[in-house]
Amino acid sequence: xxGAGGFMPAGTGLFNTLLMKAVFMFLLLVxxxxxxxxxxxDFYWPMGYSSFGPDTTFxxxxxxxxxxxxxxxxxxxxxxxxxxxxxxxxxxxxLLVYTNGIGIVDREHNLLENGDSLNIEPFVSSNYESGYxxxxxxxxFQKPSSPDTVLLFHESIExxxxxxxxxxxILQTKIDLYENDGRGSVVSKNEELLMTETSFGGLTxxxxxxxxxxxxxxxxxxQNKYNRFxxxxxxxxxxxxxxxxxxxxxxxxxxxxxxxxxxxxxARYYITNGVYIYDxxxxxxxxxxxxxxxxxxxxxxxxxxxxxNSRFLYIASATEVFQFDLWAEDIGASxxxxxxxxxxxxxxxxxxxxxxxxxxxxxYINAIGSANVLHVIQYPDKKGPACEVRQxxxxxxxxxxxxxxxxxxxxxxxxxxxxCDSLGLDNHxxxxxxxxxxxxxxxxxxxxxxxxxxxxEWHWDFGDNTTSQDTSPVHTFMEDGTYEVCLTVSNINSxxxxxxxxxLGTVSSAEEAAKVDITVFPNPCREGVNIIIGGYxxxxxxxxxxxxxxxxxxxxxxxxxxNTLRLDGLGSGIYFYEIWENGVILESGKLVxxxx
Numbered sequence: 001x002x003g004a005g006g007f008m009p010a011g012t013g014l015f016n017t018l019l020m021k022a023v024f025m026f027l028l029l030v031x032x033x034x035x036x037x038x039x040x041x042d043f044y045w046p047m048g049y050s051s052f053g054p055d056t057t058f059x060x061x062x063x064x065x066x067x068x069x070x071x072x073x074x075x076x077x078x079x080x081x082x083x084x085x086x087x088x089x090x091x092x093x094x095l096l097v098y099t100n101g102i103g104i105v106d107r108e109h110n111l112l113e114n115g116d117s118l119n120i121e122p123f124v125s126s127n128y129e130s131g132y133x134x135x136x137x138x139x140x141f142q143k144p145s146s147p148d149t150v151l152l153f154h155e156s157i158e159x160x161x162x163x164x165x166x167x168x169x170i171l172q173t174k175i176d177l178y179e180n181d182g183r184g185s186v187v188s189k190n191e192e193l194l195m196t197e198t199s200f201g202g203l204t205x206x207x208x209x210x211x212x213x214x215x216x217x218x219x220x221x222x223q224n225k226y227n228r229f230x231x232x233x234x235x236x237x238x239x240x241x242x243x244x245x246x247x248x249x250x251x252x253x254x255x256x257x258x259x260x261x262x263x264x265x266x267a268r269y270y271i272t273n274g275v276y277i278y279d280x281x282x283x284x285x286x287x288x289x290x291x292x293x294x295x296x297x298x299x300x301x302x303x304x305x306x307x308x309n310s311r312f313l314y315i316a317s318a319t320e321v322f323q324f325d326l327w328a329e330d331i332g333a334s335x336x337x338x339x340x341x342x343x344x345x346x347x348x349x350x351x352x353x354x355x356x357x358x359x360x361x362x363x364y365i366n367a368i369g370s371a372n373v374l375h376v377i378q379y380p381d382k383k384g385p386a387c388e389v390r391q392x393x394x395x396x397x398x399x400x401x402x403x404x405x406x407x408x409x410x411x412x413x414x415x416x417x418x419x420c421d422s423l424g425l426d427n428h429x430x431x432x433x434x435x436x437x438x439x440x441x442x443x444x445x446x447x448x449x450x451x452x453x454x455x456x457e458w459h460w461d462f463g464d465n466t467t468s469q470d471t472s473p474v475h476t477f478m479e480d481g482t483y484e485v486c487l488t489v490s491n492i493n494s495x496x497x498x499x500x501x502x503x504l505g506t507v508s509s510a511e512e513a514a515k516v517d518i519t520v521f522p523n524p525c526r527e528g529v530n531i532i533i534g535g536y537x538x539x540x541x542x543x544x545x546x547x548x549x550x551x552x553x554x555x556x557x558x559x560x561x562x563n564t565l566r567l568d569g570l571g572s573g574i575y576f577y578e579i580w581e582n583g584v585i586l587e588s589g590k591l592v593x594x595x596x
Contacts, residue, residue, distance in 0.1 A: 038430065040065075041142070042359055042407040043093035047366075048398045049081050049130065061398045065359045066093045068434050069532055069562045073521060074397040077109040083402040084132035088140035088150055097140070097150060097175060097184065101132025104152070104175065106184050113185040118173065119156035135354060136201035136256055136406045143174075144212045145233040150175040153216055153229075153236075155203055156190070170194040170203075170218055170227065172236055194238055196220070196227055202268075204408065206259040208232075209282035211414030211425040219257055219268060224248045224276065228285055244287055248273060256302050260310035261357070261409045265326060269304040269315050275324070277313065277331065283420040293324070293332040303355035303404075305363045307380040308450075312387070314338075314377065316352035316365055321377070321389050339375075339389035346371045346527050347596055350392055354404035359411075360434055361450050364394070370401045372526060378436075379448065381472070393564055395530045397522030411452040427454035429489040431498035433472075437537050437559040442505060444476045445537070447485070451498075455489035463502075480505035480539060505539030505582070513586045518579060524592040531563040531579065538581045545591070546576045567593055 045063040064071045084101035095107040104115035119132060134155055143149040151174055158167040172191040179185035202219035208230075216229040216236070224247060228239040248270065255270035259280065266280045266287060274294040278287040296317065303316030315322040319341040325334035344350050350367040352375060357363050363377035373392035380387050413427040414420075431451050438444035449458065449472045460468040462475050463483035477483065486499040507513050517534040531543060541558035543565055556565055558579065572595045579586045 038091050038093070039410040040091060040093035040359065041089050041140070041410040042087075042405070043089045044087050044095040044098070045356075045358075045405050046077075046079075046081065046085055046087055046098050047396070047400045047403045047405075049401050049403065061396050061400060063358075063364075067534065068360060069534070070358070070360060071519070071532075072394065072396060072530065075109075077105075079103060079105055079109065080131045081403045082131035082133050083135045084137055085403050085405050086138035086140050086152065086154075087405060088142075096177060099138060099152065099154075101134065101138060101154065104173070104186060110183075112175065113180045113183070114189065115186045118189060119154065119171065133402075134201050135402060135404065137203055139203055139205055139216070139406060139408060141205070141214060141231060143233070143235075144214075144231065148177050150177060151231070151236070153193075153203065153205075155201065155218065167195055170196060170229075193229070193236060194227060201406075202255060202257050203406070204257045204259055205231075206263045206266075206280065206282065206408060207412040207414075208285075209263075209415035209418045209420035210423045211412075211421070211427075212423055214408075215282070215285045217257065217266070219255065222248060224268075226287075230285065239285065242287065244276075244278070245290055246276075246292055256304050256354070258304045258306055259408065260306040260313075260326075261308055261412065262310040263409070263412055263415075264310060265306065265313075267304060267306070267313055269302060271302045271317070275304070275313070275315055277324075277326070282415055283418055291331050293335070295322070303353055303365060305355035305357050305380075307363075307387075308357065308361045309381045312380060312383070314355060314363060314380065316355050318351045318353075318368070321352055321365070321375075323384065323387065325383060336384050338377075338385055338387055339391065342391050344373075344392045346373045346392060350375070353402070356404050356407065359450075361448055364404070366400060366402070366404045368402070370399045372396045372399045373528075374400075381448075393562070395522065395525070395528045395564055413453045416454065426493045427491060428494045429453045429455035429491055429496055431455070431487045431489040431496045433487050433498065433500075435485075435500075435502070436561055439557065439559055441476065442537065442539050442559070443478070443480075444474065445502070446472070446474045447487075448472045449487070449489075451487070451489045451496075454491055456491040457489065459488045459490075461486045461488075477504055482506060501535075502537055503535065504537045507536070507538075507581045507584055507586065510584060513581065513584045516581075516586050518587045520577070520587070520589065520591070524594040525567065526594055526596060527568065528564050528566045529591060531558060531565060533558060533560050533563070536560060541579070541581045541586075544578045544580065546578075548574055548576070572596075 043065040048061040060074045062075050079100050081100045087098035088096050104112045137155040139153050141151045154171050156169045170193045173189040174187050176187045177184045205214050205216045214231040218227040225243045230237045255268050257268045263282045267277045269275045277291040279289045305314050313324040321339035323336045323338045328334035341351050348369045350371045353366050353368040355365050363380045365375040374394040376390045376393050378388040414425050435445050435447045462485050483502045488497040516536045519532040537560040543556050545554035572593050575591045577591050578588045
């Protein structure tokens with residue numbers, strides 16, 4: 001960019017920037033209409049809080065869904081988080097921008113040009129250092145038909161030192177990704193869309209039935225009332241307020257909201273009153289057919305999430321996780337308690353708080369206070385305890401307090417055949433899956449379908465002359481070996497195939513062991529350590545932990561994917577680990593257990 005009052009000669013940076021933008025817009029507009037296009041805008045989850053100083057205890061955690069299972073690591077960044085967080089990746093899952101509600105930074109963690117002083121006014125000036133404190137208050141969108149423009153919708157609170165919170169605003173900030181010689185720039189920020197009595201957060205969105213535009217919903221505090229916005233190539237338009245039944249009693253509490261992945265349902269969990277579920281019309285943006293379910297009154301918790309198949313609704317209420325079956329004739333009677341807090345501390349109580357459905361089909365749950373673990377619902381498409389709420393199963397490299405990203409379903413296509421399906425953006429299915437090895441029978445593998453864009457048929461080829469038409473099959477291989485497992489999904493528009501190679505119990509030498517992808521983190525650690533085995537399914541995998549004197553302290557079986565080795569009862573200090581398979585050491589190393 002030229003300096004103030006300066007000029008840039010043609011053929012230099014300005015020309016190159018314009019050329020870059022033109023080429024990039026053309027390529028992305030073409031990809032918008034391709035049969036098979038990814039929409040991996042939610043693949044980078046920044047978490048944690050303070051990033052100041054040399055202390056590695058706090059902040060800088062990332063969950064990266066570009067691998068399976070996702071990679072969790074501590075990165076070098078300066079931006080701090082205090083509940084507010086949003087990020088946006090390109091369609092392939094590469095980070096573009098993220099924010100803590102105060103500043104917006106790029107993929108290299110540098111503040112964007114004009115990216116400071118986001119929101120009108122934080123609660124107090126100290127929040128400029130710690131980050132904004134409004135969960136579910138920010139969402140990034142790619143402006144429809146403008147792939148070089150990213151929009152941030154965000155809620156801002158004006159704070160009065162005498163009277164407290166005085167006004168709330170819904171704002172828009174616009175980012176041109178290829179301004180500033182391709183480094184990106186905030187071209188407008190804090191544009192006031194509305195001054196309103198909204199909740200603390202409660203901002204959510206869903207694709208319009210045409211598969212391009214967006215409905216954006218913002219809830220009122222202490223009222224069953226919502227602001228509706230419509231995002232299209234023409235920009236954002238405020239459509240007014242919508243008041244729903246039943247009327248809420250006036251209570252000083254908020255409530256988190258969510259749309260089902262297929263966009264057909266909207267739900268709000270009001271922690272002092274219960275859960276409210278509505279049918280949602282993606283054509284006209286209206287709410288219908290209320291289901292109101294009273295629940296135990298709690299001042300803690302507040303998480304809400306739908307299962308990937310949109311059948312089940314999950315509620316996190318501090319010490320319990322509940323499941324509702326939305327296909328049941330009586331949804332209220334389908335209530336099932338699928339988890340009860342087990343008392344684990346890391347270092348404080350890790351009771352359940354916010355939820356977010358990940359692109360890997362798992363639901364992640366954070367804790368109310370500072371903790372270095374996350375809970376996971378492993379199979380949320382399954383009914384009852386079979387969904388497997390795995391408490392504190394994800395070990396984080398740093399402590400996280402309240403932070404949980406807020407994403408809409410970017411992989412939702414048009415409502416084919418509806419009156420609003422008018423743009424010719426038919427659903428062309430994309431095949432994807434993950435798998436998990438059974439802990440008792442290493443040859444038994446559970447496959448979980450992650451396909452999107454309305455597949456209607458599934459065909460699995462397991463590479464051993466057997467097939468299946470189930471959506472998410474469980475398959476037992478007859479013997480060790482290398483298998484190429486392919487999933488083909490199809491509908492009336494097209495088909496798509498996704499293949500992965502499974503190495504099942506094949507390691508028998510040091511040369512083969514060297515090819516196995518193993519990640520051990522965090523290190524140093526505290527309560528536990530994650531051991532991820534990628535691309536290989538062990539036959540007799542195990543980890544052995546020794547102290548410096550050679551005394552064995554822990555032996556634990558290992559499966560492919562995600563494993564957590566708990567270090568409860570062990571003192572701080574230096575340990576050594578060995579990871580074995582079929583009598584061969586896959587990896588060994590030093591492990592440091594830090595002081596609590």
